[in-house]
Amino acid sequence: MDKKHLLVLARRAGLQLEEKEMPGLLQDIQVLEDLVGTLELETDSPALTHPGEHAEAMPPTMAPHDVQQVHKNAMMDAQGFFRIPGVAHRKEL
Amino acid sequence: MADYPVTMTQAQLVYADDPEGLRHLEEQVQRIARANQEELGAVTHWLPAREISAADLASPLGPFSAFLKANIACEGASTHCGSLFLTDYISPFSATAVERLCAAGSRLTAITAMDEFGMGSSSEFTSLGHPVNPWHPRRTAGGSSGGSAAAVAAGHAWYALGSDTGGSVRQPAHCCGVVGLKPTWGRVSRYGLVAFASSLDTIGVLSRGVEDAWAVFRCLAGPDPRDGTSLGQPPLTNQPLTTELLPTQPLPAAPVKGLRCGIPLDLGETAGLDDLSGLNGPPGMALEPALEPALLANQNRCQEWLRDLGAELVPVSLRPWQKALACYTVLNAAEAVSNLLRFDGSLYGLRGEGETFQKSFLAGRTQGLGPEVKRRILLGSHVLSAGYRDRYYWRARATRQTLVKYFEDIFADVDCLLCPTAPTTAFPLGSRVDDPQAMRNSDIFTIPASLAGIPALTIPTGTDANGLPLSAQLLAPWWAEKELCQVGLALERQASFQGRKVIPWANL
Numbered sequence: 346m347d348k349k350h351l352l353v354l355a356r357r358a359g360l361q362l363e364e365k366e367m368p369g370l371l372q373d374i375q376v377l378e379d380l381v382g383t384l385e386l387e388t389d390s391p392a393l394t395h396p397g398e399h400a401e402a403m404p405p406t407m408a409p410h411d412v413q414q415v416h417k418n419a420m421m422d423a424q425g426f427f428r429i430p431g432v433a434h435r436k437e438l
Numbered sequence: 439m440a441d442y443p444v445t446m447t448q449a450q451l452v453y454a455d456d457p458e459g460l461r462h463l464e465e466q467v468q469r470i471a472r473a474n475q476e477e478l479g480a481v482t483h484w485l486p487a488r489e490i491s492a493a494d495l496a497s498p499l500g501p502f503s504a505f506l507k508a509n510i511a512c513e514g515a516s517t518h519c520g521s522l523f524l525t526d527y528i529s530p531f532s533a534t535a536v537e538r539l540c541a542a543g544s545r546l547t548a549i550t551a552m553d554e555f556g557m558g559s560s561s562e563f564t565s566l567g568h569p570v571n572p573w574h575p576r577r578t579a580g581g582s583s584g585g586s587a588a589a590v591a592a593g594h595a596w597y598a599l600g601s602d603t604g605g606s607v608r609q610p611a612h613c614c615g616v617v618g619l620k621p622t623w624g625r626v627s628r629y630g631l632v633a634f635a636s637s638l639d640t641i642g643v644l645s646r647g648v649e650d651a652w653a654v655f656r657c658l659a660g661p662d663p664r665d666g667t668s669l670g671q672p673p674l675t676n677q678p679l680t681t682e683l684l685p686t687q688p689l690p691a692a693p694v695k696g697l698r699c700g701i702p703l704d705l706g707e708t709a710g711l712d713d714l715s716g717l718n719g720p721p722g723m724a725l726e727p728a729l730e731p732a733l734l735a736n737q738n739r740c741q742e743w744l745r746d747l748g749a750e751l752v753p754v755s756l757r758p759w760q761k762a763l764a765c766y767t768v769l770n771a772a773e774a775v776s777n778l779l780r781f782d783g784s785l786y787g788l789r790g791e792g793e794t795f796q797k798s799f800l801a802g803r804t805q806g807l808g809p810e811v812k813r814r815i816l817l818g819s820h821v822l823s824a825g826y827r828d829r830y831y832w833r834a835r836a837t838r839q840t841l842v843k844y845f846e847d848i849f850a851d852v853d854c855l856l857c858p859t860a861p862t863t864a865f866p867l868g869s870r871v872d873d874p875q876a877m878r879n880s881d882i883f884t885i886p887a888s889l890a891g892i893p894a895l896t897i898p899t900g901t902d903a904n905g906l907p908l909s910a911q912l913l914a915p916w917w918a919e920k921e922l923c924q925v926g927l928a929l930e931r932q933a934s935f936q937g938r939k940v941i942p943w944a945n946l
Binding site: 346351354355356357358359360361362366370373374376377380381415 | 763764767768772773775776779782799800801803804807809812813815816817818819820821822823829830833834874875
């Protein structure tokens with residue numbers, strides 16, 4: 346992650362950044378990267394069987410389709426937890 | 439024990455045959471709330487005053503005044519979400535939760551301060567003013583529902599609605615010494631709740647007693663056709679928690695006797711439980727060093743109370759919780775960036791200057807959104823970027839699934855789980871504003887329940903040497919809010935904390 350990438354992210358997310366904001370944001374993202382590095386995969390979860398298979402073809406930030414997909418993923422995950430009658434568990438979807 | 443009604447349930451009992459006395463009490467509460475609000479900073483907008491009617495006095499939640507967090511839509515009221523972007527936004531409709539409260543006779547009187555769009559743990563990430571802790575004016579009221587919690591703790595409202603995404607009801611409840619109930623995700627309709635992270639958001643209740651929280655919750659809960667994720671939920675019993683005993687009467691032991699209550703194995707050694715020797719896992723548990731000694735002693739005390747009431751304590755490892763914070767950070771940012779894309783200023787909110795839509799869009803969001811929101815938007819965009827999605831987003835989703843499986847396994851063995859709500863008591867105002875990671879760590883004990891979607895309850899249990907509130911958190915299986923509240927009520931009675939509130943109308 347560098348300033349150039351950060352500016353691209355900001356523009357596509359509808360934000361303008363000032364120069365003075367960037368060091369702090371870059372630091373935050375570094376903290377995130379360190380934090381998420383602690384996530385070890387101990388699962389053969391179906392979520393990992395086809396992760397980001399179209400990643401190379403995607404633009405560097407979210408397209409409108411991705412926004413919908415995030416919502417769909419979120420709802421599938423959350424509903425699947427509860428095994429609500431009439432709503433299929435996410436593993437079955 | 440206090441000789442004045444501290445909770446709604448107590449007031450209903452005390453004034454059962456004296457509706458005029460109840461009306462007088464409620465009028466005094468409102469008068470004092472308006473007179474003292476500037477000092478507390480919990481309220482951003484007052485709603486039009488309404489006379490107390492005979493129908494109010496006869497309804498389940500009447501005539502008690504309640505406050506509303508600023509991200510829950512109420513027709514004709516400001517739903518500013520703590521954001522400059524929505525400062526002038528007046529909602530044209532009411533959330534299902536608000537409609538249900540009003541139908542039960544609730545009198546919504548104020549909109550409370552909050553962190554912008556619910557992003558924060560101290561209610562300081564907003565440009566619209568933040569509350570202070572009623573127990574200590576230089577300490578945080580917690581967040582993001584800090585305004586709601588501070589108002590309830592100070593006696594300015596009988597209860598308040600908040601929203602809980604990663605602990606935003608329970609953590610401020612802990613800081614302010616009130617009860618905070620986060621229901622199962624999907625139990626209370628989210629229609630009218632401004633979305634932050636849709637798979638985590640829940641509307642919760644802050645009150646001064648577990649019975650009050652239950653009374654409000656059972657008015658809110660139930661399927662709503664306008665929120666598909668609330669459909670299909672199991673029915674909720676409409677019964678009160680107990681036979682509505684006066685606080686001076688002993689609680690029947692039945693709800694707790696024989697209960698299997700999980701307690702943190704990884705905190706056990708420090709907590710000094712003899713029967714856990716040899717069961718502790720390897721060193722390096724991240725949760726333990728973060729916990730203040732007073733909160734560790736409090737956890738130990740609560741375990742003893744439950745054991746005295748006849749519960750069987752079962753050690754449970756919290757080791758999987760270590761990954762919850764990272765998982766939550768990724769998922770809430772990813773969902774937030776997608777939810778917040780709707781704030782473009784074209785239909786509502788701040789419209790920036792610019793010759794084209796794109797320029798206006800950029801200017802409005804840049805000017806109207808605060809630094810923490812921008813930070814999360816950028817983090818969300820980053821974790822969803824090509825090349826980073828596998829590394830962050832998909833990995834976090836998989837971790838979430840393992841956490842759900844972990845809770846499924848735990849609740850196959852125990853009925854509930856007792857743990858701390860936060861690693862520290864209310865921290866000084868301004869001390870974590872420039873340190874987002876320290877701010878996120880405030881939610882380390884509340885995030886796992888949010889990720890799994892299970893119900894959780896924070897109960898005040900005492901104060902530390904500085905007079906700051908301590909609390910316990912109870913977690914229960916999906917949809918088991920009643921069982922959760924029954925255990926919570928037993929713990930509340932045992933702690934006998936209700937009578938120790940410092941509220942201005944105590945001597946009425």
